[in-house]
Amino acid sequence: MQCVLVLANGASWESAALGALQRSRDFVVLKRCVDIADLMASATTGQADHAVVALDTPGLDRIATEHVRRFRVRLVGVNAASAGREGDSIHEVAQWATRLGFASVVGVGEVDRLPTVLAADDTSAHLDAEPPAHIEHSVDPGTSAGAGRVIAVWGPAGAPGRTTVAIGLTAALARRRLRTVLLDADPWGGSVAQQLGVLDEVSGLLAAARLHGTGSLSERFGGVCRGLEEFAGVVTGLPRPDRWQEVRPGVIEEVLCLARGVGTVVVDTGFSLEQDGTVELSGRSGRNTMTIEAVANADVVVVVAHPDPVGLTRLANGLTELDEISPGSPRIVVLNRMRQTLGWSAGEVVAMTKGLIGPSVRAVLVLPEDRRAVDAAVAGGRFVADGPLVKALANVADALVPESAAGAGRTLRRRTAGRAHQR
Numbered sequence: 001m002q003c004v005l006v007l008a009n010g011a012s013w014e015s016a017a018l019g020a021l022q023r024s025r026d027f028v029v030l031k032r033c034v035d036i037a038d039l040m041a042s043a044t045t046g047q048a049d050h051a052v053v054a055l056d057t058p059g060l061d062r063i064a065t066e067h068v069r070r071f072r073v074r075l076v077g078v079n080a081a082s083a084g085r086e087g088d089s090i091h092e093v094a095q096w097a098t099r100l101g102f103a104s105v106v107g108v109g110e111v112d113r114l115p116t117v118l119a120a121d122d123t124s125a126h127l128d129a130e131p132p133a134h135i136e137h138s139v140d141p142g143t144s145a146g147a148g149r150v151i152a153v154w155g156p157a158g159a160p161g162r163t164t165v166a167i168g169l170t171a172a173l174a175r176r177r178l179r180t181v182l183l184d185a186d187p188w189g190g191s192v193a194q195q196l197g198v199l200d201e202v203s204g205l206l207a208a209a210r211l212h213g214t215g216s217l218s219e220r221f222g223g224v225c226r227g228l229e230e231f232a233g234v235v236t237g238l239p240r241p242d243r244w245q246e247v248r249p250g251v252i253e254e255v256l257c258l259a260r261g262v263g264t265v266v267v268d269t270g271f272s273l274e275q276d277g278t279v280e281l282s283g284r285s286g287r288n289t290m291t292i293e294a295v296a297n298a299d300v301v302v303v304v305a306h307p308d309p310v311g312l313t314r315l316a317n318g319l320t321e322l323d324e325i326s327p328g329s330p331r332i333v334v335l336n337r338m339r340q341t342l343g344w345s346a347g348e349v350v351a352m353t354k355g356l357i358g359p360s361v362r363a364v365l366v367l368p369e370d371r372r373a374v375d376a377a378v379a380g381g382r383f384v385a386d387g388p389l390v391k392a393l394a395n396v397a398d399a400l401v402p403e404s405a406a407g408a409g410r411t412l413r414r415r416t417a418g419r420a421h422q423r
């Protein structure tokens, strides 16, 4: 007996499809999904063998289909007469579905044949998807099994390298074939898009904020999160710092929830955790609401600091502030831009830091100053490709997702400098 997920998007063919599957006795309908996010989350349980999906479902895109296929769920599309993007013929929609990884496509009048089609898919060799991402095996500071992990990258004032570390960590995880979503949630001016050469003018975060407002974010999350590399996607941040007010309370929380369904989530945040006392009364965002929501919803916080006297003092104060927002939540401290001219060794600075911090910090790791690699990456609009920083970032990835360490080493396709990245 094989299990089937059905996502009919409210179409009238659903009852005929359910009837045909029930009659066949070879298939059982595991769940009728309400939207793409529901389908993606249901696939991660590992119980489904097939998904029957309406091809006109909002948010149906490659990220969604790749996610589902990685959990070894075979996709069958149902092609309604008006399916797909406006103006497309049924034939074009079927071709589009094949490109997305659908094993078969049936017309709405053919859903009676679904058991035969599913059985044929089962024996065909179309399933070239990778085994499921190792999300469910990663360090477990307490989320429900199988869900994606949220890693918030935070650090106090002084530009200690939050964005550099968040991008570098995303690259390190994607290099390990872990599906990773990078979210730019810095309310003081996001720079992820610029650093990665994502040139489009649509901010993923502002789009998410608008969709959150209309209650349709879950349906259209695929359009908010754009593909970067084979295993990495990005939700770009604020195009201008003054637009932080458009991101209402609850937006970051919903984006994180949806991104968890895609894979591991890395969040770049702002420096300040100061709470605005009027937020709860007014229902409006405070300036730091984005950062606070990211940190409060994270499974682990990577705290980035400069390994110098000012940086370490700010680190100690920052950890106290973090305690107020997420008491006892797991943390990893990353001392970034370590260099000989500071006058102390990496071992000495780690020992000093350990004396400053409490038991919720699991590890203290050091990243070297690597001007050459960082400059080349920023100038080329791509991930840091090689050098000491990449090697040290791998240690941070090991600490966060130890089970992925064995799979490390696969190189990412280099991205073309300055290119706008479209899925």
Ligand SMILES: Nc1ncnc2c1ncn2[C@@H]1O[C@H](COP(=O)(O)OP(=O)(O)OP(=O)(O)O)[C@@H](O)[C@H]1O
Binding pocket: 155, 158, 159, 160, 161, 162, 163, 164, 165, 186, 191, 271, 336, 337, 367, 368, 369, 370, 371, 374, 375, 389
């Ligand atoms: N390991 C490193 N080696 C060399 N340069 C680095 C390193 N990490 C960060 N930098 C540089 O330091 C500067 C600040 O880094 P980044 O933008 O990542 O910091 P931030 O904490 O996100 O700052 P902001 O407050 O502006 O968001 C950038 O010019 C970046 O290229």
Ligand SMILES: [Mg+2]
Binding pocket: 162, 163, 164, 186, 191, 268
């Ligand atoms: Mg930054």
